[in-house]
Amino acid sequence: MIRAVHIDDEPAAREHLALLLADLAADVRLVGQYADITAGQQALEEHRPDLLFLDVEMPGGDGFELLRRMGRWDFHVVFTTAFQRYAIQAIRFSALDYLLKPVQADELRAALDRATKDKAPADAGHQEQVVDNLSADPSALRVLVSHGGRQHAILPADILYCRAENNYTEIHLQGGRRFLCARTLKDYDDMLQDRGFLRVHRSFLVNRAAVENAPSQGPLRLTDGTAVEVSVRRRAQVIEALRA
Template sequence: MRAIIIDDEPDAVELLSIRLNQKCPQVEIVATCISSIKGVAAIIEHRPDVVFLDIEMPQMNGFQVLEAVEAIPFALIFVTAYGKFALKAFRYSALDYLLKPIDSNELMQAIHKIEKQKQTSKEQVSHLKSQFSNTTKTFPDKIALPYQNGVAFVNLSEIVYCESDDNYTKFYISEGQFYLVTKSLKEVQELLEERGFLRVHRQFLINLNHIKKFVKGEGAYVIMTNGVSIPVSRLNKDRLAEYFGWL
């Protein structure tokens, strides 16, 4: 796997290079650039498999670097020092990122993921860029769901519920289809629970706007708008009642 590192901080470039050499022998660094302009030239010349890219750089930021490249026939990993909002923005776009200073385990996980998903789509980058340009710091109404054949952009309002499948999550959509995504339900919960979703069971996260009926009692459950019954744990019966203000 041939890699290029583009970051205006020489120390960050050096540290990432060391981590890759130590922990990811399958990655060959073909170019390192502390100039974003030289980074564009390096991408065109070397045609890498993966690009490690900082966002905030002088002359051209990371988005402008990608705009200067006609296509993105490579996997993309952002390297960033951004805070909480930005990290969620990456997740909404299903894009990989590494926090500075680079953690070796997180680096190996990122490389493992891109070995499965070979390249990044321009739609994912556009989705991320729109969030960074959003001065109100509100999250989008769409989420990117990478699946076996590509990336689907789905309105949050169309997601009926999510179901845990070991380290994967199934997203069930109102139109009837589902997407299997390589995220744990806990990761999905952290992203969506503040957007009208609630973890009602260890295996299920539901869209509260898609509840059709709530059946109380010892074996409580909800019936969703698509007709599926979802069990509600004893602990989460009270959370449901609190959310809707039920007596």
């Protein structure tokens, strides 16, 4: 049985999630719902849940502030938020889970499945990086990745390109370092498209600042000498974007 806590200042949102969980998830017991992060933090310390549904935008302190106060946590976090661009970007960069309001049944079920698979709490170093990221100015956000049993915080500007490896992504950095990450290229495309990255092929996402030469035919040439293939159907759009 998964024990869950829900923190959200909107009564309608609390009722909606409770009804969805009752209908969808016999394996989840909602042990408490709270309207602010002060009461919510007390409940987390008392109930020690496996799962926290946490609203981002609340009066008296947002969901990010709760994690900053706690510093360390041993439950899976799923943020719930209305579309708020920076909040979602910070959550994605931090490799955390989120649901858009109003929460949809299929998306909730997928989040519960992910929470079930991810029962081990993140290490203290990763959680410290998460708190730093959620506190950061948008321009200072780092991509948090797990590689080789360690957590790494990467500045988007240090990424040359990303390459798809089935359901994984290989991130290539300046200086020759690279990380194989358990997220799809689409995840990184969604995350980085507002940071100067361009999808040039189904298998490649490039940092525009790293493109040294963009010929009308043939591959792109990056600053480290890497040749990156451009798909035929994307070429005109890619060349136009790079020359803008």
